[in-house]
Amino acid sequence: MRTTVIGCGYLGATHAACMAELGHEVLGMDSDTDKVAVLASGKAPFFERGLDALIARHTATGSLRFTTSYQEAAAFADVHFIGVGTPQQPGSDSYDLAQLFDAAGELAPYLSGPAVIAVKSTVPVGTAPRLAHLIRAAAPAGDRVEVAWNPEFLRESFAIDDTLRPDRLVLGFQHARSWGESLLREVFAKIIDSGTATIVTDWATAELAKGAANSFLATKISFINAMAEVCGKSGADVTALADILGHDHRIGRHGMRPGIGFGGGCLPKDLRGFIARAVELDAGDAVGILRETHAVNERRRQHVIDLTHEELGSDLRGKRITVWGAAFKPGTDDIRDSPALAVAQKLHDLGARVTVTDPEALDNARKLHPELDYAEDPVAATEDAELVLHLTDWEQFTHLDPVRLALRTTGHKLIDARGTLDTRLWQAAGWITRSLA
Ligand SMILES: NC(=O)c1ccc[n+]([C@@H]2O[C@H](COP(=O)([O-])OP(=O)(O)OC[C@H]3O[C@@H](n4cnc5c(N)ncnc54)[C@H](O)[C@@H]3O)[C@@H](O)[C@H]2O)c1
């Protein structure tokens, strides 16, 4: 089959490559000419394990191509996935849907025959009817264009695997047993036939499924971090506590790693967007729990700042601090709402001299935070540091030798905000360690 993917960022580029991997002919479309040039040359414009190889393989055979033309995209296929961004509006917790409505508005005038627009972008519930109205009004094919909602649940750093082997497939339609459903079942046939739970539902449930899933995941992380606060006051061990809770199959250990809290391009903004939409719908009382999820998460970042003051004093001006980590989590160069960079920025604002190191995300970090210092090598980054903050849990950091590092630093002080360092080894090497987990 032929499909297009409109919007080739983290989600769209992965989706396009994976659709080609399923055996389809795919045309990726993006309005960013530089991004399209990189993709067309057979590379991913960001770091995601395995994606370069997948894009290279399918662009080489011609089954995966890229364009900046809506007209070419409309003519190429009957099934169009939309994966453009839906960031938070500046100065508000609500979603900014401009990319989505722009993309749909640009594509629609070229839709002259029956087509299915399957939206993967994350949106507030109630978006589908508005988008369908806009598309049908602008498309020559009118009501023969069907809008489907197909939320995406992939995690960055596992993006390919999560796309090809998802936990579930959700397809939302305006009407039951539609033409669009048959077409999308054909697109996803290999995934469906491998036994993946496939839930066909209405638009609103499909839209809500995504925000609800991310709100739950965020709440699970904040729950264990709230327990970390109680453990901190009572002397209990939150990692052991998470293990004990996780053995209960109704709770499970996944998503229960305590530490600095969640960041990234999805959980924080989807949580805020979900709360804002519930308030608009007069269901504000129902999301009180999510407000607390958000508050706990904010406290985790502040806790790192508080511990820094405890170790280095109230005046941080001129203090040399090394931050290990810039990406919001390991396995990606994505720095959107990165807890590590938020803390680094705050410490810089307080007058500290902050040096950041990260295996993949330094280029992105430099662009967004030119005021911080950077070092490629974590050992060199730690030179003369009075305090080391371990803020993103890259595996590489766990292999660093605390004895060797102790010789280079002036303070021998470590805050492990991810709980993945063996702090006993660090203490044996003469370090004072503090932990969030
Ligand atoms: N990143 C993830 O892991 C992930 C996972 C699941 C869902 N999502 C959701 O998917 C959506 C996309 O997220 P992302 O992380 O890929 O964002 P992104 O910012 O990386 O990508 C968005 C892409 O859309 C392009 N674009 C913007 N306006 C366009 C237009 N009018 N026409 C064509 N292209 C246009 C941009 O150039 C960019 O390449 C969001 O709604 C997000 O919440 C993301």
Ligand SMILES: O=c1ccn([C@@H]2O[C@H](COP(=O)(O)OP(=O)(O)O[C@H]3O[C@H](CO)[C@@H](O)[C@H](O)[C@H]3O)[C@@H](O)[C@H]2O)c(=O)[nH]1
């Ligand atoms: O036990 C945990 C698990 C995660 N995190 C943090 O939570 C954030 C999000 O992690 P993760 O969920 O692995 O990454 P994302 O790639 O942001 O994926 C989330 O957001 C995507 C975009 O909506 C969804 O598709 C995914 O299902 C959802 O997991 C990161 O900062 C992690 O460090 C923790 O602190 N503790």
